Amino acid sequence: MKRIVIATQNKGKAKDFEALLAPLGYEVLTLLDVAQDMDVEETGVTFEENAILKAEAVSKELNIPVISDDSGLEVDALNGEPGVYSARYAGGEKSDNANIDKVLEKLTGVADNERTARFRCVLAVAAPGQQTQTFSGSCEGRILDTRRGENGFGYDPIFYVPSLEKAMAELLPHEKAAISHRGNALRELKQSMPNWLSEQN
Numbered sequence: 394m395k396r397i398v399i400a401t402q403n404k405g406k407a408k409d410f411e412a413l414l415a416p417l418g419y420e421v422l423t424l425l426d427v428a429q430d431m432d433v434e435e436t437g438v439t440f441e442e443n444a445i446l447k448a449e450a451v452s453k454e455l456n457i458p459v460i461s462d463d464s465g466l467e468v469d470a471l472n473g474e475p476g477v478y479s480a481r482y483a484g485g486e487k488s489d490n491a492n493i494d495k496v497l498e499k500l501t502g503v504a505d506n507e508r509t510a511r512f513r514c515v516l517a518v519a520a521p522g523q524q525t526q527t528f529s530g531s532c533e534g535r536i537l538d539t540r541r542g543e544n545g546f547g548y549d550p551i552f553y554v555p556s557l558e559k560a561m562a563e564l565l566p567h568e569k570a571a572i573s574h575r576g577n578a579l580r581e582l583k584q585s586m587p588n589w590l591s592e593q594n
């Protein structure tokens with residue numbers, strides 16, 4: 394089986410990438426498998442900057458081609474927050490639960506039709522001696538007022554997908570892969586770099 398390294402510490406993202414890449418014949422490895430202690434500081438102010446920082450640092454350290462993912466939730470009624478700060482929105486240790494509580498609290502009293510939001514994902518592909526490339530994807534939805542579903546990670550329980558009439562956390566992995574920001578970004582990557590994906594081993 395071909396192998397591909399995703400420069401992430403996030404197990405939820407790893408599962409998303411498995412759902413996307415297993416059908417293409419790839420085994421997905423992450424930093425949790427290959428470089429437990431590599432934590433790249435995300436000092437950028439855009440998803441692009443952070444994705445490039447993560448991909449280039451890991452590719453350089455391990456001397457292999459990698460894909461990184463920088464992503465987040467933009468809520469229109471919160472002027473695009475939490476945005477690039479999605480992972481640590483509630484401060485302190487990363488906590489999906491605390492982050493969700495903070496979004497729900499800030500949206501208290503905001504009407505359904507004003508709760509529009511989107512997930513964004515930027516993937517960076519870095520390889521030794523190559524110019525780094527980025528690809529992006531988004532997924533439009535609305536913020537629910539309570540949690541729904543057990544699947545996925547992060548803000549998935551409060552993100553409603555209108556076209557499927559379900560919360561993201563109510564989708565099966567392959568259903569999320571078909572419509573998600575991450576899926577859309579990976580399909581962009583695949584279209585521009587079909588050889589790169591098929592040559593990994």
Ligand SMILES: O=P(O)(O)OP(=O)(O)OP(=O)(O)OC[C@H]1O[C@@H](n2cnc3c(O)ncnc32)[C@H](O)[C@@H]1O
Pocket residue numbers: 400401402403406409435462463464465466479480481489492512545546547548549573575
């Ligand atoms: O940097 P790595 O190690 O990849 O892991 P991370 O969790 O810190 O990842 P980011 O810096 O890209 O922050 C993204 C945050 O945005 C949220 N997020 C991203 N994609 C999501 C998805 O598909 N579903 C729900 N929440 C998501 C979630 O809170 C993530 O922690």
Ligand SMILES: [Mg+2]
Pocket residue numbers: 435480
């Ligand atoms: Mg991060």
